[in-house]
Amino acid sequence: MSKSTRSDTNQSDDRTALVVGAGLVGTLCAAMLASRGWTVTLIEYRADPRLGTHAERARSINLALSPRGIEAIRSVSEELVERVLKEGIEMRGRMVHKKAKREGEPVEKDGQDYGNYDEGECIRSTSRTGLGIQLLDHLDGLPKQGRGSVTTLFETKLVEMDLRKEHGVDVVLQKKGREGEKRHFDFVVGGDGAYSQVRQQMMRGSRLRFDFRQYFAKHSYLELSIPAGPNETFLLEPNYLHIWPRGEFMLIALANLDKSFTLTLFAHDSTFSSIDAQLASSDSSNSNGSNPVVELFRKEFPDALEHMGEEALLRSWKENPKDGLITVECSPYHYQDKVLLIGDAAHGMVPFYGQGMNCGFEDVRVLSSMLDHFGASPSSLIPSPLPYSEVTPPLPVPMDPSSKEPLPAKTPLAQALAAYTTIRAPSLSAIQQLAQRNYTEMASSVLSPLYLLRRGLDSLLSSLSTLPPFAIPRDQDPTKDRGGRWESLYRMVTFRPGLAYEEVIRRSEWQQRVLRRAVQAIGGAVFAGVAVGAGLRYAGRYRLVKVA
Ligand SMILES: Cc1cc2nc3c(=O)[nH]c(=O)nc-3n(C[C@H](O)[C@H](O)[C@H](O)COP(=O)(O)OP(=O)(O)OC[C@H]3O[C@@H](n4cnc5c(N)ncnc54)[C@H](O)[C@@H]3O)c2cc1C
Secondary structure, eight states, X not given: OOOOOGXXXXXXXXXXXXXXXXXXXXXXXXXXXXXTTOEEEEEOSSOOGGGTOSOOOSSOSEEEEOHHHHHHHHHHOHHHHHHHHHTOEEEOEEEEEOOOSSTTSOOOEEEEESSOGGXXXXXXXXXXXXXXXXXXXXXXXXXXXXXXOEEEESSEEEEEEEOOSSSSEXXXXXXXXXXXXXXXXXXXXXXXXXXXXXXXXXXXXXXXXXXXXXXXXXXXXXEEEEOOBTTTBOSSOTTEEEEEEETTEEEEEEEOTTSOEEEEEEEEHHHHHHHHHHHHSTTSSOTTOOOHHHHHHHHHOHHHHHHHOHHHHHHHXXXXXXXXXXXXXXXXXXXXXTEEEOTHHHHOOOGGGSOHHHHHHHHHHHHHHHHHHTTOSTTOOSOOOOXXXXXXXXXXXXXXXXXXXXXXXXXXXXXXXHHHHHHHHHHHHHHHHHHHHHHHHHHTGGGOHHHHXXXXXXXXXXXXXXXXXXXXXXXXXXXXXXXOSSOOHHHHHHHOTTSOHHHHHHHHHHHHHHHHHHHHHHHHHHHHHHHHHHHHHHHHHHHHHHHO
């Protein structure tokens, strides 16, 4: 694979990029493109969150930031990552709240570390709005115009996109309350979320051969909260992600800097609607004065209810939305050298692995390495190695359909985007699968003795694998570190940004096979031992009888 230089591409130095959507991923992407010399315009449909005019109620108030996300922010700005880390609350593991055996009995809790906390393995509960503001503040520190600048336009949306031009993209942008305005950009990035308008524009017509699928999970979610305790104290342990696993439904809680907790109840739509129907019916407060929401919490989450208070619970139940969980799949993520989808616009997923944003941030890191590698930005940084190079499939070479000869890619940017789609597709499909599967682990497996045995074996083997005869060299750079010889699935997904998600699945499947064989071998040995023991006893008894 040859790296193209700018001289053979005939691209002018001043190149413009439009990033649609100033969500978390779009804003980080705008900063990354500016750092590579693009002249960036970032547009956002909503108002500037720093004006405090809109409440961020649509999605979780806080989210778990993990090393994949952190390393992606670091690849844009070391200073920014330091600021972001200061605002997060470390979560070393999950705190499982078991179901009380009988109503009124105390709830047992079990803290399960995610990895080696003493070595810094933790995730961080981070305010969604706070993180968004830190990213926007970072943009404010960049040049105001020309190369390396970002111009942010709030209350402005993309309404149309035309990809038919020989060079670049025509778009129509519309400021709130005004007529649409036609603009032209060299490159457009769609970071406009799961209901992306950029993606919808890419779906028009058959020329792009663009595939798309979306589907909703059976579960919806509702946000609740536990306030700070007396004298500004936390009412639950702050350094854990709290889970109340109850099978078909589940409650989780993450701490906030103001000492409150944000709780998310995940339940089937039918559970929410049947409770809502009961509330709506005239006898919702039935003869004994009970309320179905309070009843549910008394039975399933009594300790959470105690801290929340019945009144606050009922208010949140009534006022907060019960939102659906959407998965979005599409292919490819790009079109020529004109447009690319990132973040939820390309791969919305259920939140059960806490990776949606982290993975969106990783999109930005992977994209930056592609741009650098192919010299596709106005000021390329030193060409960086491709991420996950040991497992990266061969990058695509566009072919001429008639001669079957390789076609020279039109521009370095076209090469970079094609390589991005090739590298990212298996990773994104892998994390979407993992996110789906993790509901079962969070909502029921964490209580099962078999799961706890497997966890124990995992951590034993993980410790053994660090001993001198088995240990493998580790890289100091987290984006290249492939972890130890044996690591749990969660640890690889969450703490090893140097491993592509599909590589994580491959390694985990190999470990599962080894564990299964080990269990079979141990089972076989135990069985043989029991059989030999019984045989000896029988033989002994027979001898005794004979002697007698
Ligand atoms: C309950 C829940 C909990 C979660 N917890 C976690 C977690 O712990 N960890 C984690 O990593 N992820 C988590 N996620 C996932 C995470 O929230 C998303 O993956 C992430 O926010 C996606 O960011 P984004 O920037 O791609 O999209 P969005 O945040 O959706 O941003 C898109 C932006 O584009 C704007 N926009 C849309 N259309 C237009 C247009 N036409 N013109 C201009 N602007 C437009 C929107 O207003 C929005 O601001 C969770 C999700 C949910 C639902």
